[in-house]
Amino acid sequence: MIDVREGGIWVYAERRGDSFLPVSLELMGKAREIADRLGVELTALTVGRDGGAGAQLRRYGPDHVLELAHPLLTTYDAKAYATAISAELRRSKPSTLLLGATRNGQDLAGRLAIRMRTGLTAHVTALELDDRQNLIGWVPGFGGGIEAGVSCPVRRPQMVTVKPGVFPLPESGTPTGDVTKVVPELSEKDVGSRRISFEPKGSTVDLTRAGVIVVGGRGTGGDFTRIERLAHLLGGEVGATRVATDAGWVERDRMIGQTGVITHPELALVFGASGAVQFTVGIEGANTVIAVNRDPAAPIFDHADLGIVGDLGPVVDSLLRALAA
Amino acid sequence: MVEESKSSVPIRFDDEAWEALAATTNANRCFQCGTCTAACPLADSTPMRVRALIRRAQFGETDPLIWKCMTCAECNASCPRGVDIVGLVRHLRQEKWRTREVPKGLPTLLWGIYSDGNTFHLPPKDRAAWMKDVKVPGRGSTLLYVGCTASYDPRAQRTARSVAKLLNLAGVEFQVMGTDEVCCGEAARSVGNVGLYDDLQQRNSDAFRKRGVERVITISPHSFDALKVGQSKYGGPQVVHYTQALEELVDSGKVVGTVEKRTVTYHDPCYLGRHQGVFEPPRRLLELSGLTLVEMANNRAQSLCCGGGGGRMWMETDPLERPGSRRVSEAAGTGADLLATACPYCISVFESERGSEVIPVTDVAELVASGAKG
Numbered sequence: 001m002i003d004v005r006e007g008g009i010w011v012y013a014e015r016r017g018d019s020f021l022p023v024s025l026e027l028m029g030k031a032r033e034i035a036d037r038l039g040v041e042l043t044a045l046t047v048g049r050d051g052g053a054g055a056q057l058r059r060y061g062p063d064h065v066l067e068l069a070h071p072l073l074t075t076y077d078a079k080a081y082a083t084a085i086s087a088e089l090r091r092s093k094p095s096t097l098l099l100g101a102t103r104n105g106q107d108l109a110g111r112l113a114i115r116m117r118t119g120l121t122a123h124v125t126a127l128e129l130d131d132r133q134n135l136i137g138w139v140p141g142f143g144g145g146i147e148a149g150v151s152c153p154v155r156r157p158q159m160v161t162v163k164p165g166v167f168p169l170p171e172s173g174t175p176t177g178d179v180t181k182v183v184p185e186l187s188e189k190d191v192g193s194r195r196i197s198f199e200p201k202g203s204t205v206d207l208t209r210a211g212v213i214v215v216g217g218r219g220t221g222g223d224f225t226r227i228e229r230l231a232h233l234l235g236g237e238v239g240a241t242r243v244a245t246d247a248g249w250v251e252r253d254r255m256i257g258q259t260g261v262i263t264h265p266e267l268a269l270v271f272g273a274s275g276a277v278q279f280t281v282g283i284e285g286a287n288t289v290i291a292v293n294r295d296p297a298a299p300i301f302d303h304a305d306l307g308i309v310g311d312l313g314p315v316v317d318s319l320l321r322a323l324a325a
Numbered sequence: 326m327v328e329e330s331k332s333s334v335p336i337r338f339d340d341e342a343w344e345a346l347a348a349t350t351n352a353n354r355c356f357q358c359g360t361c362t363a364a365c366p367l368a369d370s371t372p373m374r375v376r377a378l379i380r381r382a383q384f385g386e387t388d389p390l391i392w393k394c395m396t397c398a399e400c401n402a403s404c405p406r407g408v409d410i411v412g413l414v415r416h417l418r419q420e421k422w423r424t425r426e427v428p429k430g431l432p433t434l435l436w437g438i439y440s441d442g443n444t445f446h447l448p449p450k451d452r453a454a455w456m457k458d459v460k461v462p463g464r465g466s467t468l469l470y471v472g473c474t475a476s477y478d479p480r481a482q483r484t485a486r487s488v489a490k491l492l493n494l495a496g497v498e499f500q501v502m503g504t505d506e507v508c509c510g511e512a513a514r515s516v517g518n519v520g521l522y523d524d525l526q527q528r529n530s531d532a533f534r535k536r537g538v539e540r541v542i543t544i545s546p547h548s549f550d551a552l553k554v555g556q557s558k559y560g561g562p563q564v565v566h567y568t569q570a571l572e573e574l575v576d577s578g579k580v581v582g583t584v585e586k587r588t589v590t591y592h593d594p595c596y597l598g599r600h601q602g603v604f605e606p607p608r609r610l611l612e613l614s615g616l617t618l619v620e621m622a623n624n625r626a627q628s629l630c631c632g633g634g635g636g637r638m639w640m641e642t643d644p645l646e647r648p649g650s651r652r653v654s655e656a657a658g659t660g661a662d663l664l665a666t667a668c669p670y671c672i673s674v675f676e677s678e679r680g681s682e683v684i685p686v687t688d689v690a691e692l693v694a695s696g697a698k699g
Contacts, residue, residue: 140439242677246644258445259430259641277478278638278673281445299479 004064006093008041009034010157011062012085012108014100015046018053022169023100027162028060029170030127031098035063038133042177043094047081049074051181058175065179072186076104079192082111084184089116094157096135101161109161119152120159125166135160205237205253207261212236212269215256215283218243219272219293219312224250226316227271233323239263241273256282271312275300292316339385342420346382350413354406355379361400361410366629367393370646375400375410378417387417392428395637395648396515397595397630414635418517431516434639438521442507443473444639453503455482459489465498466539468562472548473508474669480676481669485544487694488567492542494699495579500536507532509543511551511596516636526555538562542570546597546668547634553601566597568667568689572606575613575693583615584696590619590661591689592652592675593628594668607667607689614693619659629655633670653680665689 011031013024028044035042041063046054051067058065068084089097089112097112099105101123113120121137128136134151137160152158207213214231216224216238224238231238240250242257256263258278264285271292273279280303283289291304292312301307308315347353361375362368368375371393378388391414400410421427437446455476461469469492475485492499510525529552533541541556541564543549553564574580589611597603604625611618623629632648644650653675656664664681666672667689675686 246677246679252641255641258639262433276480276673276677277445277474278677281447284447302479 004043004066004092004094005041007095008043008063008092009038009096009098010043010045010089010094012097012099012105013044013046013054013057014102014105015048015053020046020053020056021100021102021164023102023105023162023164025060026164026167026169027098027100028057028062030162030167031096032061032170034096034127034129034135037129040095043092044177045085045088047073047084051179054179054181055175058177058179059172060170061173062177064177067179067181068184069181070184070186072188072191073184075195076108077191077193078104078107078111080186080190081108082115083190084186086112086115087184088182089157097157097159099159099161101163106161109159113159116155116157116159118155118157118159119150120161121150121152122161124150124160124162127160127162134158137162207237207239207254207256207263210237210239210263210265212267213239213256213263213265213283213286215239215241215268215270215273216244216250217241217271217273217279219274220244220249221272222247222249226313226320230269230316230319230323233320234267234269236265236267239268241276241279258282270300270304271316273300274298275303342385343383346413346416350409350416351406352379352382352408352413355383355408356406358405360403360405361408364399364403366397366399366648367395367646370648379408379410379413382413382417387420389426391417391421392636392640393646394635395595395630395632396635398599399627399630402599402626415514415517415519419519420517422517427516428640430639430641431636434516434636435513435518435521438508438510438513438525443477444508444512445473445477447477449507450504452476452506453501455485456489456501456503457482457486459486460493461489461501462493462498463500465500466537467497467499468533468536468538468541469499469501470509470541470543470548470552471501471506472543472545472669473512474673475544476506478669478673480672481544484669484672484688484690487688487690488542488544488571490694491571491574491580491690491697494697495574496699497574497579499542500538502532502536505532509545509548509551510555511545511547512636512639514551515634516639522551522555526552526558530556530559530561533562540565542567544669546594546601546603547670550596550600566601566603566606566667568597568606568610569603571690571693572609575610580693580697580699582693582697584692586615586617587662588617588619588660589663589665589692590621590656590659591624592621592631592656592664592666592671593625594666594671595628595630595634597667598628599626607665610689610693611665614696616663616692619661621655621659623655631666631668631671631674633674638670638673647674647678649674650678650680653678653684653686657684663687663692665692 043064044057044062047068051069054065054067124137126138136149212234216227239256245255268286290306291300292308296309359376373390475481510522514522549566
């Protein structure tokens with residue numbers, strides 16, 4: 001049993017292993033703001049096999065962290081998760097539940113909304129309160145180039161899934177709130193599926209999640225061995241421009257840009273790419289960009305935090321030496 | 326006795342959908358002659374068949390291959406029945422948005438246009454970055470509409486700067502919208518989002534009126550077509566492509582100059598040529614600059630698309646299906662020193678194709694500006 005006041009705001013904090021998805025933390029930041037305006041409590045809800053990971057959420061300003069822990073909740077299962085969460089929603093009667101519009105978040109939200117006989121606004125890109133303190137979720141629709149404001153004035157909790165990246169990631173601060181672990185009542189019949197093994201489908205690279213990307217372009221002349229080595233030493237992935245992929249130097253999964261992958265790494269090292277906009281839109285979200293190019297007038301330098309004018313060979317070699325040392 | 330159909334799937338005619346399509350495209354005139362397929366530059370490199378997609382549309386079906394279409398309008402130009410096949414493709418794509426069966430990358434494109442006012446998802450505050458050291462008089466009723474690509478793409482920015490330089494040399498009073506400029510909506514229209522296109526036309530119309538604009542000069546043929554068609558509904562300003570505006574200035578002697586003697590071949594961008602019928606001004610500009618023009622076999626109304634129209638700039642094309650590489654080879658085959666064109670998409674596509682090392686790609690305005698004096 002946890003001591004949570006009725007009418008609070010809950011955020012479903014989606015776990016990946018022992019950490020949380022950025023969208024869940026983004027929601028924590030926004031939910032704190034709304035909770036303060038309404039003068040209600042903020043609870044972070046997390047689900048998994050064990051408790052423990054939830055303590056990290058205390059750094060994002062909750063009044064409570066509620067961990068639902070059960071061996072049957074080890075991997076995501078819509079039926080089991082919805083059973084466990086809906087029981088807590090009935091008990092604590094929050095006014096609002098926010099979830100990230102991830103694959104699992106959307107799946108779970110729909111099922112929960114039906115169980116709670118309440119409304120769900122999906123794929124929201126902005127949140128505000130109306131004059132009766134109902135939440136309005138803004139949902140753009142491209143069928144007709146319109147944006148709809150959706151609210152749920154008669155049922156509670158009001159539920160919303162929010163697109164990742166809409167709200168800023170809050171700074172982590174001094175831990176607040178208490179952590180309560182609850183073991184929900186669950187049995188095998190509450191579980192709809194069982195995970196036998198986990199093998200990613202098709203392409204094995206996902207540049208959208210890479211923290212470090214080492215990119216090669218036309219200027220590499222097709223020799224990616226040192227680029228690959230550098231990526232390996234930095235714990236990162238190899239990326240490429242369209243010219244490099246067209247030439248068959250690198251597989252197409254690794255093509256960055258307008259018709260390839262849009263990446264958000266901490267660090268992008270770009271070797272021998274001129275910086276055509278069709279490529280640079282794919283690294284716009286990088287925290288730090290380091291570019292190496294022979295041509296001092298190459299537009300890539302407009303996108304770089306650090307630019308090195310010179311042949312990429314010697315630069316890569318000295319980087320490799322420094323990293324191997 | 327009529328033999329029964331062997332197909333187990335009943336054919337279902339969707340009369341309503343067909344009527345809606347036929348009302349704007351004359352699709353009911355189609356008698357399935359197949360001239361469109363014969364004219365289509367994709368017919369020998371992709372499985373898309375224009376005739377077949379019209380036939381399927383008559384049965385209320387949408388051929389998933391419609392996304393390959395570059396809206397180059399070779400089919401429109403050859404159709405003996407006057408069917409607006411490009412309009413038909415846009416219409417069918419619009420239906421696909423309702424069922425969300427759209428290629429990856431296109432929702433991102435629309436989000437970029439919707440939230441940032443440009444096709445690159447880049448900050449609106451950077452939209453005037455193309456200007457660098459270019460001075461703009463900032464007065465008069467003529468507006469240089471730069472468009473998304475020439476605003477943000479460093480390659481195309483050079484074209485915008487060249488046009489501005491030539492207008493300045495000729496003493497033309499003109500304004501630009503800078504960071505207030507928004508997308509013309511052509512990319513949204515070509516991928517089938519007419520709602521967003523209409524919205525942007527309205528916003529542009531309001532902006533033009535507020536600024537007292539009577540004449541719009543565009544950099545991109547895509548903006549030229551989109552604004553010319555879209556603004557006519559509002560009784561808006563005259564819209565011209567920069568090659569038309571520059572031809573007037575050179576003709577009236579306001580800009581003169583010759584460039585290094587070289588031979589050049591000219592590629593007609595689809596939206597300037599076939600869509601809007603502007604074939605001669607760019608050629609005259611090249612010749613008046615002292616260049617020798619040699620033509621490719623496929624010139625003017627028979628020009629071969631670069632492959633970048635119809636939203637294809639935002640969809641990856643298999644290297645074996647790219648019309649651009651064929652066009653670059655054709656240009657190199659003329660023996661010309663340069664391949665000139667007048668569209669930022671064409672330039673971007675050609676420069677990324679193999680073969681562009683053999684024949685450098687350039688823009689008509691850049692060539693004229695390189696030798697021009699006021």
